[in-house]
Amino acid sequence: MRTATAQRKPHRASRDAAPTDTHAIVTHIARAIAAHKLPPGAKLGEEALGEIFGVSRTKIRQALFQLTSDKLVTLIPGRGAFVAQPTVREAREVFEARRMVETSVLTAFIERASTKDMATLKNHIAEQQRATDAGTAQTRNHLLGDFHTVIARLAGNDVMTAIVAELVARTSLITLLYQNTRGASESLTDHHTLMAAIEKRDVKLALQLMVAHLNDVENGLVLKEEAPVVADLKSALG
Ligand SMILES: [Zn+2]
Structure with a gap:
């Protein structure tokens, strides 16, 4: 499953709990982007996200890679991850x-x-x-x-x-x-x-x-x- 929204329903009961597995983190961030809480161009710092979700940077990195392949996030070498700005x-x-x-x-x-x-x-x-x-x-x-x-x-x-x-x-x-x-x-x-x-x-x-x-x-x-x-x-x- 590539994007969050499709699997929204099964997670509904626990949607306010801080997610800790990679898929749930992807879902959470994708939903925030879709809900316009995270605007295009917003920086997605690994450290800040790690603190928010209480997980390792490895897990955050995995989540960001997934979001990048979904085209919701852009990874800029040396600068980090940003919410995508579609042309x-x-x-x-x-x-x-x-x-x-x-x-x-x-x-x-x-x-x-x-x-x-x-x-x-x-x-x-x-x-x-x-x-x-x-x-x-x-x-x-x-x-x-x-x-x-x-x-x-x-x-x-x-x-x-x-x-x-x-x-x-x-x-x-x-x-x-x-x-x-x-x-x-x-x-x-x-x-x-x-x-x-x-x-x-x-x-x-x-x-x-x-x-x-x-x-x-x-x-x-x-x-x-x-x-x-x-x-x-x-x-x-x-
Ligand atoms: Zn419509």
């Missing part, structure tokens, strides 16, 4: 990948879902609605992203679930970095509409709605390349 290109690629992966996952879910699976997904949307109504932004944002991972988990493919969980976590980082102009309530409305198509097992409509939803989230971002620091050496130095 515009990376952001676009993440959304392109999401459209490809999530349409496949959604097709699989609609084909395989039992009545119970449908109910689980509907309950998840009800949870999103409650968090939105209660105005708890962090829980709401987490649940809005988690919805996509839950579809993959219910479709019953662990590999796809891990991929979607990673893409969702990377999306959280991207929306933090490239100011999201689209309201969370719009995403929730999309999820409700999508759920109606899923319940009717209308694959064609559900896929259209999923692609439109991901397009709208992407288009809500202000994806602008920053001007190169030194565009022209001559004019900069001359």
Whole structure:
């Protein structure tokens, strides 16, 4: 299992306890990044993390390597580990990948879902609605992203679930970095509409709605390349 979110449920009971095994530390840090508690560019000092979790630096290093392969953390030789700062290109690629992966996952879910699976997904949307109504932004944002991972988990493919969980976590980082102009309530409305198509097992409509939803989230971002620091050496130095 590569990313934290996918395995959130089994750990829920103990989520406030300080985790000590590598996987749990990865989960904990990934969740803090996805919840925007650790902003892009934040330094992740091995010593400080070792103290927080009460474990050796070896374990912290293992956790940071895992987070690096999940693209949530960047390791800079000689400087240490930092929360990743995805580029515009990376952001676009993440959304392109999401459209490809999530349409496949959604097709699989609609084909395989039992009545119970449908109910689980509907309950998840009800949870999103409650968090939105209660105005708890962090829980709401987490649940809005988690919805996509839950579809993959219910479709019953662990590999796809891990991929979607990673893409969702990377999306959280991207929306933090490239100011999201689209309201969370719009995403929730999309999820409700999508759920109606899923319940009717209308694959064609559900896929259209999923692609439109991901397009709208992407288009809500202000994806602008920053001007190169030194565009022209001559004019900069001359
Ligand atoms: Zn969504």
